Amino acid sequence: MNEGDNSASKEAPANKEESAVPTRTEEEVNLCKQMMEAASAGDNATVELLLKKGADVHYRDDKAGGHLEVVQNLILSGHPWNEVDNEAKSAGEYAEENGQDDVYNFLLEEEEEIEEKKEGGEEEKEEEAVQEPREKKKKVAPNQDYLDQKLHYSEDKLLDEEDNAVMMSWEGPLMEKHAELMCTREGMHVMNVGFGLGLVDEALQKYKPASHTIVEAHPDVYARMLELGWDKRPGVKILFGRWQDVVLQMETYDGIFxxxxxxxxxxxxxxxELVPSILNPGGVYSFFNGLGGSNPFFHAVxxxxxEMEMLQMGLETTYIKVEMEEPTDKAWDGVARKYFTLNHYNLPMCRLIDDV
Ligand SMILES: C[S@@+](CC[C@H](N)C(=O)[O-])C[C@H]1O[C@@H](n2cnc3c(N)ncnc32)[C@H](O)[C@@H]1O
Known part of the structure; x- marks a missing residue:
């Protein structure tokens, strides 16, 4: 996954970029249309011929094909896996809807490979950046803009200055479920990163943890925590700061969220990457899974x-499927952007490989 593509946390929207609409001659459009006809008829040879003649692999219309050979051909010719059609749907969604398992699985595997290669590229770029002079290297937090903003709490949500939802109460049942699956007994040592509305922390408290550490970076949220008396609750320890800056104050935990x-x-x-060094044997680590949360196929990828990356870090992941009602339109009233539109939630449960 590329930085900026998707977020596991709720993400403030990126600046809109102007999307360039390619201008094509009549002849080019004809080539593209013929290619779409051939693709939806499963005529791979003609697709190949038209691509060679210059048909644009990015061309989109409302035709859905779903023939494995053609899909393979288009992807290998550079068709972006995450391109959507005029209905905002991706090839993977059509394949799933139409029960075309071969196409769906091919796309899933191909996309993983493409994204992993991109990640490799990003890391190389970062390594190069490390060679730059010190003064150029000053790291600014990715969400510094957010951390500098004034937040406002309402009855059922926490919003930033642009009305992006930081946290919403419809997530309450999910937070309860996370706490339930993390807390296998009372008296555990737990840590939560990100207080928000305090929903998961309230849920964790029900399992009477021996210690409960909460990491929170935003001054307004921290002020709210003090107002609510979280600093006086037995066993609660607040680490005020970005999690990246308070790692040395962390201990080891039986449950981490x-x-x-x-x-x-x-x-x-x-x-x-940090988790294996702060999770006790037998412990559970979980996170809010909003990865690709506005498109089912991107989410699956x-x-x-x-899961694969965490395995390399020594964490085995199981996704627990939680059926949920999509939040109503009313729930999004006053919110700038819907950050989750799936009709089920894949709750990640991660354990140390040695425990499994
Ligand atoms: C989505 S909310 C958490 C909601 C919480 N799970 C609940 O149940 O209400 C995200 C929280 O993370 C905090 N936060 C953002 N970046 C952070 C960071 N780097 N370290 C610690 N907290 C951070 C935000 O200020 C916000 O309070």
Whole structure:
């Protein structure tokens, strides 16, 4: 997954870029249309011929094909796996809807490979950046804009200055489920990163933890925690700061939950890398899984990538499917952007490989 593509945390929207609409001659459009006809008829030879003649692999219309050979051909010719049609649907969604398992699985595997290669490229770029002079290297937090903003709490949500939802109460049942699956007994040592509305922390408290550490970076949220008396609750320890800056104050825990805002997969991955050194044997680590949360196929791809990457870090992941009602339109009233539109939730349960 690329930084900026998707977020595991709720993500403030990126600046809109102007999308360039390619201008094509009549002849080019004809070639593209013929290619779409051939693709939906499963005529791979003609697709290949038209591609050679210059048909644009990015051309889109409302035709859905679903023939494995043709899909393979188009992807290998550079058709972006995450391109959507005029209905905002991707090839993977059509394949799933139409029960074309071969196409769906091919796309899933291919996309994982493409995304992993991109990740490799990103890391190389970062390594190069490390060689730059010190003064150029100053790291700014990816969500510094958010951390500098004034937040406002309402009855059922926490919003930033642009009305992006930092946390919403419809997530309450999911937070309860996370706590239930993390807390296998009373008296555990637990840590939550990101307080928000305090929903997961309230849920964790029900399992009477021996110690309960909460990491929170935003001054307004921290002020709210003090107002609510969280600093006086028995066993509660608040680490005020970005999790990245308070790692040395962390101990080891039986249950760890992560749910920040305005950070990306890259940040979550960094946290996952830390987990094996702060998770006690037999413990459970989980995070809010909003990966690709507005498209079912992207979500499936990102879940698989996260699972594979965490395996390399020494964490075995199981996704527990939680059926949920999509939040109503009313729930999104006053919110700038819907960050989750799936009709089920894949709750990640991660354990140390040695425990499995
Ligand atoms: C989505 S909310 C958490 C919601 C929480 N799970 C609940 O049940 O209410 C995200 C929280 O993470 C905090 N946050 C964002 N970046 C952070 C960071 N790097 N370290 C610690 N907290 C962070 C935000 O200020 C916000 O309070």
């Amino acid at each position: 992560f749910d920040t805002f305005g950070e990306f997969w890259k940040d979550l991955r960094q946290f996952c 990102y879940c698989r990538i996260a």
